[in-house]
Amino acid sequence: MITITFKDGNEKLYESGITVEEIAKDLSSSLKKNSVAGLVNDQLYDLNRPILTDAQLEIITKDHPQAFEVLNHSTAHLMAQAVKRLYPDAKFGVGPAIKDGFYYDIATEHVIREEDLPKIEQEMQRIIKQQESMTRFELTKEEAREKFKDDPYKLELIDELDDNEIISIYTQGEFIDLCRGGHVGNTRHIKHFKLLSIAGAYWRGDSERDMLQRIYGTSWFTKEDLAHHLTVLKERKERDHRKLGKELKIFELNKDAGQGLALWLPNGYTVRKVLEDYVYKLERKAGYYHISTPVLGTKKLYQISGHFDHYQDHMFPLMSRDGEDFVLRPMSCPHHMIVYKSDLRSYRDLPIRYAEIVTMHRYEASGALTGLERVRAMTLTDSHIFAREDQIKEEVLSAYKLILQAISDLGLAIDYVELALRDETKGKFHDNDQLWDLAERLMTELLEEEGIEYTAVKGEAAFYGPKIDIQVRTAMDHVITMSTVQLDFLLPERFDLTYIGKDGEKHRPVVIHRGLISTWERLMSILLEQYKGAFPTWLAPTQIKLIPVNNASHLEYVQRLHERFIDEDFRSDIDYREEKLGYKIREAQTQKVPYQLVVGDQEVTNKTVTYRKYGEKDQVTLPLDAFIDYMHDIIRTKK
RNA sequence: GCCGCAUUAGCUCCAACAGGUAGAGCAAUUCCAUGGUAAGGAAGAGGUUGCUGGUUCGAGUCCAGCAUGCGGCACCA
Secondary structure, three states: OEEEEEOOOOEEEEOOOEEHHHHHHHHOHHHHHHEEEEEEOOEEEOOOOEEOOOEEEEEEEOOOOOHHHHHHHHHHHHHHHHHHHHOOOOEEOOOOEEOOEEEEEEEOOOOOOHHHHHHHHHHHHHHHHOOOEOEEEEEOHHHHHHHOOOOHHHHHHHHOOOOOOOEEEEEEOOEEEEOOOOOOOEHHHOOEEEEEEEEEEEHHHOOOOOEEEEEEEEEEOOHHHHHHHHHHHHHHHHOOHHHHHHHOOOEEOOOOOOOOOOEEOHHHHHHHHHHHHHHHHHHHHOOOEEOOOOOEEEHHHHHHHOHHHHOHHHOOOOEEEOOEEEEEOOOOHHHHHHHHOOOOOEOOOOOEEEEEEEEEEOOOOHHHOEOOOEOOEEEEEEEEEEEOHHHHHHHHHHHHHHHHHHHHHOOOOEEEEEEEEOOOOOOOOOOOHHHHHHHHHHHHHHHHHOOOOOEEEEOOOEOOEOEEEEEEEOOOOOEEEEEEEEEEOHHHHHOOOOEEOOOOOEEOOEEEEEEOOOOHHHHHHHHHHHHOOOOOOOOOOOOEEEEEOOHHHHHHHHHHHHHHHHHOOOOEEEOOOOOOHHHHHHHHHHOOOOEEEEEOHHHHHHOEEEEEEOOOOOEEEEEHHHHHHHHHHHHHOOO
16 A cells, blocks of 8 residues: 555555546546646656555646646647558657647658648547557666667657666557656547647757658647637737738838838838837937947958857848948947947946947848848847946846836836856857856846846857846747847957046946847837737827818818827828718728727817727717827827 | 748739639729718729749649748747
8 A cells, every 4th residue: 555645735545556547536526537647746647657656646637737738748649649640651759748739740751731630630539539548668778779769769869868767658559659758648538639730840959950840739628728729829810910011001021122121111110210219218318329320331340349250141241342341230339339439438438328220231041031020121229338347237227127118118018037148168158257257246136136037047148248138928929039138248358448447547348238129120010919000099100090071061170180280299191082981980990090080060160079099989079179188198108 | 041831913812623825802093972980882994823944735723943921940149
C-alpha cells in the first residue's frame, strides 16, 4: 500500500500501481470526468501512469492552467499517428503544445496541402474511436536509439540526452513517440480539435538545416470552447491592419513603388501628422531638442560607428559619387554623434537630449515583410540622450516614464517589460566589464525601486549595452517591441565623445538610445488593429463628417459650419454628393468617422448641430458653440 | 532567404473546375429621383485573367521561370 497526500493535506491509502484516473474515480465521479492528468510530487503524470510510491498528488482538472497544454500535446501525438498512417514514410521532428494549440513538424515526401487536413482529421477521429491507450514506457538511451533507428530527428534528440538518463516513450496503438509526457492517457479523451494550417519550419529553428512541414492545430475540452476559439481567429482577421488600411484608405503598398515601401495616403498621413505633433510636444516638455539630419551618410561615418561591419546585411548597397561611397542610413545614431561633437561640451550641459523624426531604410528579408508591421523604409522619432555616468539612472527612468505616457495616451497596454542583459559569451558583447556592471546594476535597481515588474533575460542585451524593452501585444496576438531604452558605451568611444568635467579633464559621456513608440508604420498597424479602424477622435483622419439633408437648401449653412470647424482646428469634411441621406450616412459609418453631423431645416433655423457619435445610436442636438466646446474637450482629453 | 499556397475590372468574390478566347455585387460615369440617421431607380462603360515563355487547332484553366501577396520558419546587432 502507498500513501497519497492530496493538495488539501488529506491522506489516503491505495494499492501501489494505482493511476491518477483511478484515484480521481475513487474520490468522485465528477472529478474523474474532469481530470486530465496529475501532478505527482510536482511531476506531470498521465492519467493512466501507475503511481508506485508514497506521493503528493494534485489532480489536474480541465480548468487547471496545465490541462490545455496536456490536451494539446496529446492531440499533437494523435495527429502524428494519423499522419503516419496516411503517409508511412513520415519522420517526425518535435510536436509541442503552444499557447493556443499545438503543432507537429513532419518530414515526408508527400507535400501536405490544405486539402489533406480534413483527411488527417478523419483519421484522427478514427483513432479516437479505437480508444487507443497512450502508454508510457521507460527505456535506456541504447534501447531508445534502437527503437528510433529509422527516425533521424528523434535520434538526434536522443543523442543529446545524458547517457544514463531514463528516456520515456509513449505508444498508442502502432504509433511510438519519444516524449517526456504528460498525456491524457487514452485517445478517447480528445474530442474537439481542428487542424488549422500548414507551414514550413526549419529543423531545430536552424536555417542551415532541413525544412520540415509543420501542421498547426488546436484542441479544446468542449465544443463551445473550440467554436469560440475559431471565432476569435476569424475576428482577428477582421482586425488585420492590411484589410482595414485598404478599407479606410490609410496606406498603399504597390510592387512598382517597391516591396516593403509603404505609401501614406491622406487619411494615414493625417493620423501620422497628429502623432508627430503630439510626440514633438511631449518631447519638448521633457527637455528634448529636435534636430534634422539626412537620410544619406558616408560609408566612413558608418565605419566609425561600426555599423558598416556589423549591420551590413540589413543595409541597402553602397552608392558612389565623386569617389565617395554613401549609404542609405538604417538608423540615426551616427549622425547624432556628430551633432554632439559639433560643440565643446561641459558637464553642466549634460544631459543633452536630441530627438529627430528619422526616416531610415533597412534591407529586411523578403519573407519578413508584412503590411506596415515590417517594412523597408520607416520613420520614427528617434532620440539619443548624452549623459554623465551619474545621470544614467535618472535619464533612463525619465525616458521610461515618457514611454509610459505615450503608450497610455495612445490607449495601448504594456504586455511585459524585458530587461535584456549580457551573458558570458565572449565577442557577443562589447568588452568593458566595469561599465557593463555599472549599467546593469543601475537598470536593475531602477526597475526594482520603481516597482516595475520585469523579466530579466540574459544574453539578449545589445552588443553595446543593456536595454529595457517594452513589449506590447497586438490585437492579432503578436508580441512586438514597442519601445526601448538602451545604454551604449561603445559609440561614445568610437566617436571619441567627451565633455569637460568639474576637474577640467575630458570625460566620456554615455549614450542612451530611446525608441518611444516604434515607427509610424508599425504604430499605425498596431493602432488600426487596436481600434479596429475606429480611431479615437483626437487621432481620427476625419473627425466630423457634415451631411446636408438637401444640398439646395442646406449646403450653404454646412459650408459655414465647415469653415468654422476648420478655424477651430477640427478635421471636418462635407459630403457634397447628391445621394439619399441614408446612403451618405452609411458611408460615414463604414469610414468610421467619429462625429457624423446631419444638417437639415432644424439645424439651419435653430443654429444648432445634431451629431451621432460613431458606435452609438443616440442623436444629440446642441447649439453650435456648445458643440465646439464639447469637441475641444474630447480632443484635449484624447478621447 | 526557405517551405507551402495564391494572383480574374478601382474594391470584393469557392462566376467560369472534362482547356472552347471572361461573370456578378459594390464603387466610378450619365440620366431620373430632393431625401432626417446604414445602400432610391435606370443606362452605358470598365478586363492582353500578375509578367515571360512553353504544350495545344485553341490556355484564366495544363507546364516552367520570374514578380508580388498570404500562412509560417529563419531574421529583427
